[in-house]
Amino acid sequence: MSDHPRGAVTDNNHHQSPPPSLLAQSRKGATYLILLQVGCRALTFVVNQVLLRYLSPELLGISTQLDLYSNSALFFARESLRVALQRQEDTSDPFEAEGIRVNRNASQPKAQSNKAQEVVNLSYLAIALGLPLATVFASLYLRNADVVVLGTPAIRPSLYLYCLATVLELFSEPCFAVAQQQMLYGVRASAETLATFTRCFVTCGTVIWASNVNAALGALPFAVGQMGYAVVLNLVYLSRLNIFNPDKAYSLLIMPLVPSSPALLYDRFSLPRLNLAFTIYAQSIFKHLLTTGDSFLIAAFTSLESQGAYTLAANYGGLVARLVFQPIEETSRSLFGRLLHHSASRTGNATVQSEKITRQQVDQTATYLRFLLRFYLLICTIVVTIGPSFSPLLLHVVAGSRWSDSDAPSVLAAYCYYIPLLAVNGILEAFVSAAATPEELRVQSAWMIAFSAAFVGTGFLLLHVGDQGAQGLVVANAVNMLCRIAWSWHFVKGHLCRRGADLNFAATLPRAGTMMYACGTAWYLSRLELVLGGSLLQLGQGVVAAGSCGLVTLVLERAFLVECYRMLRPSRHAQDSRRKTQ
Secondary structure (H helix, E strand, O other): OOOOOOOOOOOHHHHOOOHHHHHHHHHHHHHHHHHHHHHHHHHHHHHHHHHOOOOOHHHHHHHHHHHHHHHHHHHHHHHHHHHHHHOOOOOOOHHHHOOOOOOHHHHHHHHHHHHHHHHHHHHHHHHHHHHHHHHHHHHHHHHHOOHHHHOOOOHHHHHHHHHHHHHHHHOOHHHHHHHHHOOOHHHHHHHHHHHHHHHHHHHHHHHHHHHHOOOOOOOHHHHHHHHHHHHHHHHHHHHHHHHOOOOOOOOOOOOOOOOOOOOEEOOOEEHHHHHHHHHHHHHHHHHHHHHOHHHHHHHHHOOHHHHHHHHHHHHHHOHHHHHHHHHHHHHHHHHHHHHHHHHHOOOOOOOHHHHHHHHHHHHHHHHHHHHHHHHHHHHHHHHHHHHHHHHHHHHHHHHOHHHHOOOHHHHHHHHHHHHHHHHHHHHHHHHHHHHOOHHHHHHHHHHHHHHHHHHHHHHHHHHHHOOOHHHHHHHHHHHHHHHHHHHHHHHHHHHHHOOOOOOOHHHHOOOHHHHHHHHHHHHHHHOOOOOOOOOHHHHHHHHHHHHHHHHHHHHHOHHHHHHHHHHHOOOHHHHHHHHHHO
């Protein structure tokens, strides 16, 4: 034990690691995850083009329902724990959080191994939750499934195999938690990449084989592919983490944490983390319903053909969000959690020097968020300008005339206008999940109820009463996102203002010249008939207009892009300092 009073800083070098190093780690993590998404999505895209030649819209709609079942069980079992485990100080442990003083110089390696064991222990709660959830959700699916769905060949074996694959995937949570806690983004990338490769090849191979032998397997190939994903994910995680844990500093089984503390349940589970996880879990129910509510609504009020068309349009329309925005949001949520909790944990008896760093961290958090929002909106400006005009043409090329004659092209064009809302909401809610107290999270949960009502009401009016089909669902999603963005923006502004920082909306927007040129390009493209087999002259004019828009954007925004690069790239001084401390 140390003789320092509670809250005192006993190792300044360790506590006051320069924030740019955290930005560099987040940049590296985002790079890994973006490459992971690009590689996996590229492979999935190629495989899907093969599968579309063999699948009907009805069967694609059923596979979407099974994916929804699996994703719902996984979300409710593990999401709240993942968020709770990310919200911790970069160097804290559960004992110090409860006022137990630890000498950092003497026990830092032990504290780090204790932290790894803590996240491993807590991750087993996801497995305990997942077993009953997967069973109950499977029973509910069979009880409420449409007659057409129940008549699909091998629907029950497909569902049962999805259930088993979901539970097996949850057994990789201890490995995932350690990889995230120790920022082993390469381990996660390799595990998920190989698992995705396996799922794609198994699914595609099974579909082609069934077609050659005239076997009616229904959605069973998707279930077999999902099982392959879960098996390979566990195998790669276990093999890779053994390399990074040669001294067995932690176990991937539930083990006691030392020393014993009143902050621990059964000497294994951190009570502060459990309380936070329970608060986030209640909120996640509404959040998941809002996130996946489109699947529920379209399944209830539209035909299987419309479900397949919406699924295809959403998959292609959401590529930018999944490839770029989602990895950045994941690493940013971890960065926000470390910076904001790091600063919030050193109050009370903290030294003047630590207070100064706290203000610097808050300012840097605001700057990072402002730059990220502007970067997002810059990408979305290009998407909204070019996407609606070119997306129907691209859909015809990649999916064929069978899909281009459906509602998918118009839905995909409408989805392009929805992407900016997805982007802004994602990064703002990443900040909220990292910064909000349990009381503030409960307030957000209450507002989620109102947002759910607005979403369901809008969807009911547009889909059931107005018979707008999949396009009406895009509008309902936009209403949902606007409500969530408004609340999150109000929270972020208030949180930063109370700490002396600010977030100016005008500073997050691209330059006026960029937006004016983009509007002019969008108007020009809307007047062209960009269809396959149409005028080559108009197609060439469209390509030139789109390319000029991208080039003008790069020229007008070059100063901002250079500044972003300099902010995220670790300085030479910071790199030299880290080498000296290693």
